[in-house]
Amino acid sequence: MKTKKMGIQKHYYLMMLPGMLWLLLFSIVPMFGIIMAFQDYNPGQGILHSEWIGLENFRYLFQLDDSKQVIVNTLIISIGKIILNLIVPLIFALLLNEVRSLRYKKFVQTVVFVPHFLSWVIMATIVIGIFGYNGVVNTIAGWFGGQPRLFMADPSIFRELLIGTDVWKEFGYNAVIFLAALTSVNPNLYEAAAIDGANRWQSMWHITLPELTPTIVLLGVLALGNILNAGFDQVYNLYNPLVYSTGDILDTWIYRLGLQNLQFSLATAAGLLKSAVSFILITVSYVLAYKFADYRIF
Amino acid sequence: MVQNKTLGSRIFDIVNIIILTILTLSCLYPLWYTFSLSISVKSAANAGLVTFYPIGFSLASYREIMSDIKFFNSFWISIQRVVLGTGLSLVVMIMMAYPLSKSKRDFKARDIFMWIVIFCMLFNGGLIPWYLTIKSYHLLDTIWALVLGGSVPVFNVILLMNFFRNLPADIEEAAVIDGAGPWRILFGIVVPCSLPVIATVTLFTGVYHWNEFFNGLVLMSDASKYPLQTYIQQLVVSIPSDTTLTPDQYKRLSELSNKSLNAAKVFIAITPVLIVYPFLQKYFVTGIMLGAVKE
Numbered sequence: 080m081k082t083k084k085m086g087i088q089k090h091y092y093l094m095m096l097p098g099m100l101w102l103l104l105f106s107i108v109p110m111f112g113i114i115m116a117f118q119d120y121n122p123g124q125g126i127l128h129s130e131w132i133g134l135e136n137f138r139y140l141f142q143l144d145d146s147k148q149v150i151v152n153t154l155i156i157s158i159g160k161i162i163l164n165l166i167v168p169l170i171f172a173l174l175l176n177e178v179r180s181l182r183y184k185k186f187v188q189t190v191v192f193v194p195h196f197l198s199w200v201i202m203a204t205i206v207i208g209i210f211g212y213n214g215v216v217n218t219i220a221g222w223f224g225g226q227p228r229l230f231m232a233d234p235s236i237f238r239e240l241l242i243g244t245d246v247w248k249e250f251g252y253n254a255v256i257f258l259a260a261l262t263s264v265n266p267n268l269y270e271a272a273a274i275d276g277a278n279r280w281q282s283m284w285h286i287t288l289p290e291l292t293p294t295i296v297l298l299g300v301l302a303l304g305n306i307l308n309a310g311f312d313q314v315y316n317l318y319n320p321l322v323y324s325t326g327d328i329l330d331t332w333i334y335r336l337g338l339q340n341l342q343f344s345l346a347t348a349a350g351l352l353k354s355a356v357s358f359i360l361i362t363v364s365y366v367l368a369y370k371f372a373d374y375r376i377f
Numbered sequence: 378m379v380q381n382k383t384l385g386s387r388i389f390d391i392v393n394i395i396i397l398t399i400l401t402l403s404c405l406y407p408l409w410y411t412f413s414l415s416i417s418v419k420s421a422a423n424a425g426l427v428t429f430y431p432i433g434f435s436l437a438s439y440r441e442i443m444s445d446i447k448f449f450n451s452f453w454i455s456i457q458r459v460v461l462g463t464g465l466s467l468v469v470m471i472m473m474a475y476p477l478s479k480s481k482r483d484f485k486a487r488d489i490f491m492w493i494v495i496f497c498m499l500f501n502g503g504l505i506p507w508y509l510t511i512k513s514y515h516l517l518d519t520i521w522a523l524v525l526g527g528s529v530p531v532f533n534v535i536l537l538m539n540f541f542r543n544l545p546a547d548i549e550e551a552a553v554i555d556g557a558g559p560w561r562i563l564f565g566i567v568v569p570c571s572l573p574v575i576a577t578v579t580l581f582t583g584v585y586h587w588n589e590f591f592n593g594l595v596l597m598s599d600a601s602k603y604p605l606q607t608y609i610q611q612l613v614v615s616i617p618s619d620t621t622l623t624p625d626q627y628k629r630l631s632e633l634s635n636k637s638l639n640a641a642k643v644f645i646a647i648t649p650v651l652i653v654y655p656f657l658q659k660y661f662v663t664g665i666m667l668g669a670v671k672e
Binding site: 087088090091092094095097098099101102104105106107108109110111112113115171174175177178179183186187189190191192193194196197198199200201202203204205207208209211212213214215217218219229231232247250251255278279311312315316319320321333334337338343346347349350351353354355357358361362 | 383385386389390393394396397400401403404405406407408410411414423424425426428468469470472473475476477479483484485486490493494497499500501502503504505506507508509510511514525526527528529534558559560563584587588589590591595606607609610613621622623624627628631636639640643646647650654657658661
């Protein structure tokens with residue numbers, strides 16, 4: 080029996096092989112590139128022969144004016160997104176839950192997921208079409224005698240634009256988990272409340288919302304891990320040099336630093352800081368989610 | 378539900394329907410706007426006159442695309458990428474997820490592998506090391522950079538694993554008694570029993586490969602090798618990252634673009650997603666819910 084079990088395990092290793100090889104080549108090997116963060120990397124000399132400079136890159140990064148601004152931008156944008164991407168889908172799910180016509184409910188649900196499956200490249204063309212200089216908003220403003228404005232090049236509203244369009248694109252998708260949680264609420268609770276004379280508002284406030292609280296807490300905790308991810312795809316496709324002051328985030332900054340200015344070592348150092356902090360945050364959020372919501376991904 | 382039709386309740390219903398309808402229309406608007414632009418007369422589209430409906434009717438943009446070799450070239454690259462990328466990762470993911478769904482008793486190294494996989498999901502070497510690694514493999518400018526570059530979609534592996542784990546154990550036990558080996562069990566029993574979750578990860582992976590633009594931008598040095606999303610990104614969205622850009626230049630740049638033609642290209646790029654959308658819609662709720670398994 081024992082030898083047979085070993086025989087089966089051999090096959091299990093074989094099944095793991097292609098995936099582990101893929102991970103090794105495209106996830107694990109790049110991790111060794113992290114040592115570039117501690118070098119003055121020179122492509123001609125390669126990783127093995129470039130000069131070691133310790134923490135010099137990190138010191139230099141924090142001296143740059145950009146870096147502080149970029150971190151501030153990242154935090155404001157991501158925290159704004161985290162909060163609104165909880166609240167708006169929650170309100171949407173609560174409103175949809177009050178609809179009595181099942182067909183209408185189904186129709187709404189079908190449609191609001193669409194934008195989630197469109198890439199930010201596609202959505203950016205539409206956002207620019209709406210807020211661009213000769214876009215929809217300016218055209219409509221023109222009907223009422225308004226002067227066209229350069230929304231896309233205005234640093235004072237760019238973060239709001241990012242947060243708003245992200246919420247617009249994702250609220251339907253983010254509502255899915257709430258909607259699923261709502262289907263498991265015991266209908267007897269509502270009937271009992273109605274017999275006791277509760278109106279709809281009171282039922283929503285005292286039954287629906289408490290039933291959703293664990294889900295809200297769970298999503299909020301898990302979102303913690305994303306605090307340094309302000310959304311590269313979105314920002315990259317919407318921003319321009321005129322809004323760098325408020326719209327440039329860690330990921331876009333690292334991209335320009337590394338692949339446009341070819342500061343490989345600096346960009347690696349910045350990327351390492353981001354990865355390390357994110358790693359800690361995600362781990363903490365998973366531990367919290369496990370402790371308080373009994374949630375586990377594996 | 379008990380219906381209490383007070384006046385306040387009715388007003389709420391009406392207002393609620395209005396709000397939800399506006400939200401719903403706002404989600405349809407991207408498609409409708411792009412479509413309207415693409416069939417509008419060029420002059421009207423470029424002047425920014427198209428808002429809520431097409432102005433005039435012209436298929437000139439679509440006709441123009443018909444003879445655009447670059448567009449079809451990128452379209453073809455995206456198709457190849459989706460087929461190769463989805464097919465390959467699907468096989469790899471299924472083969473990985475099955476042993477991982479076993480308990481430590483049945484597969485001793487299970488936990489070690491699991492930790493490696495989770496670590497790779499949570500931590501990465503960052504953009505530059507990743508780019509230099511792929512460069513050192515001489516994969517730049519090849520379709521394989523696009524197919525393999527994103528590494529294993531670990532989240533999908535976890536979805537599959539959780540589903541496999543919840544299959545009734547007696548089916549497998551019966552197969553073992555009948556003398557079936559692990560490969561027969563996986564592809565003959567486990568996979569056919571898991572079609573909903575396999576459909577979910579297939580669609581997720583396919584849509585990912587179709588929508589992904591960044592790897593195309595970074596890993597392809599030659600614009601003729603761009604997948605469709607990267608091609609569109611360069612065409613429609615790209616603005617020089619030159620910091621000396623002035624608002625006036627920005628204004629002029631945005632007036633230059635051929636809105637109707639671009640919209641037609643965007644609309645064609647959306648179409649495949651719309652075609653698979655009913656299936657996506659059907660499966661992805663299950664998919665998301667499977668992500669969290671409470672025991």
